[in-house]
Amino acid sequence: xxxxxxxxxxxxxxxxxxxxxxxxxxxxxxxxxxxxxxxxxxxxxxxxxxxxxxxxxxxxxxxxxxxxxxxxxxxxxxxxxxxxxxxxxxxxxxxxxxxxxxxxxxxxxxxxxxxxxxxxxxxxxxxxxxxxxxxxxxxxxxxxxxxxxxxxxxxxxxxxxxxxxxxxxxxxxxxxxxxxxxxxxxxxxxxxxxxxxxxxxxxxxxxxxxxxxxxxxxxxxxxxxxxxxxxxxxxxxxxxxxxxxxxxxxxxxxxxxxxxxxxxxxxxxxxxxxx
Numbered sequence: 001x002x003x004x005x006x007x008x009x010x011x012x013x014x015x016x017x018x019x020x021x022x023x024x025x026x027x028x029x030x031x032x033x034x035x036x037x038x039x040x041x042x043x044x045x046x047x048x049x050x051x052x053x054x055x056x057x058x059x060x061x062x063x064x065x066x067x068x069x070x071x072x073x074x075x076x077x078x079x080x081x082x083x084x085x086x087x088x089x090x091x092x093x094x095x096x097x098x099x100x101x102x103x104x105x106x107x108x109x110x111x112x113x114x115x116x117x118x119x120x121x122x123x124x125x126x127x128x129x130x131x132x133x134x135x136x137x138x139x140x141x142x143x144x145x146x147x148x149x150x151x152x153x154x155x156x157x158x159x160x161x162x163x164x165x166x167x168x169x170x171x172x173x174x175x176x177x178x179x180x181x182x183x184x185x186x187x188x189x190x191x192x193x194x195x196x197x198x199x200x201x202x203x204x205x206x207x208x209x210x211x212x213x214x215x216x217x218x219x220x221x222x223x224x225x226x227x228x229x230x231x232x233x234x235x236x237x238x239x240x241x242x243x244x245x246x247x248x249x250x251x252x253x254x255x256x257x258x259x260x261x262x263x264x265x266x267x268x269x270x271x272x273x274x275x
Contacts, residue, residue: 002069003032004069005067005071007040008057009104010105011078012074025142035067051081068096068098072101072125074127075101075103102255110162120265124138124261157213163187165188182210187218191257199241215247215248
């Protein structure tokens with residue numbers, strides 16, 4: 001029986017989300033045990049508790065030999081404030097776990113991948129239960145924890161793959177959390193950013209992606225209306241900056257801030273090299 005620890009490195013969950021995910025898991029995945037760290041419901045300003053609370057709960061979950069995986073409760077903002085300190089404190093037990101999340105959790109996924117700790121995986125989080133169709137998103141993550149692969153992103157790339165929120169990956173560039181991505185296919189997605197902001201993010205990010213095998217574009221959703229048209233959509237923006245930096249543009253990726261968000265295990269094509 002797989003045992004999953006759930007903590008909130010960024011922002012807090014509601015009790016309603018905890019209850020709904022617990023009920024779905026018990027009904028459909030009896031071979032999984034979900035263990036909610038009390039910190040998931042903590043609150044201090046924007047965050048799920050203080051930096052110290054969030055740091056301690058993450059390290060506790062990662063280093064506990066009773067757990068097989070750590071599931072990040074939700075995104076928002078906050079993981080970058082604790083990621084370096086948390087990773088520095090992770091021990092041998094942390095190296096054998098799966099870590100699953102997306103959005104702001106990407107700071108941890110990137111840092112873990114750089115440090116070669118465990119198996120970082122982009123995929124749905126418990127808070128997705130609150131989205132339209134969110135049961136399907138949570139079910140996809142639970143099925144992955146149970147050993148299934150039906151929810152994996154379907155791109156057939158011969159290279160190792162990573163997936164990030166565009167803002168999160170861009171903010172990691174030049175920091176100790178940024179993994180080396182040469183030879184990788186990089187998937188990115190974004191939500192609630194103007195097209196000019198998406199263009200600005202690609203300007204910075206693509207300057208740091210030299211040597212990657214290519215870029216795939218996930219969904220750029222809920223784009224706000226600006227006071228004037230930008231003049232290019234998300235795919236045209238991605239094409240433009242990839243061409244500027246000689247990065248192969250490989251088409252779309254089935255990831256995004258929505259209930260259809262697919263699962264992307266990091267570095268699948270090079271697992272034997274990273275073990």
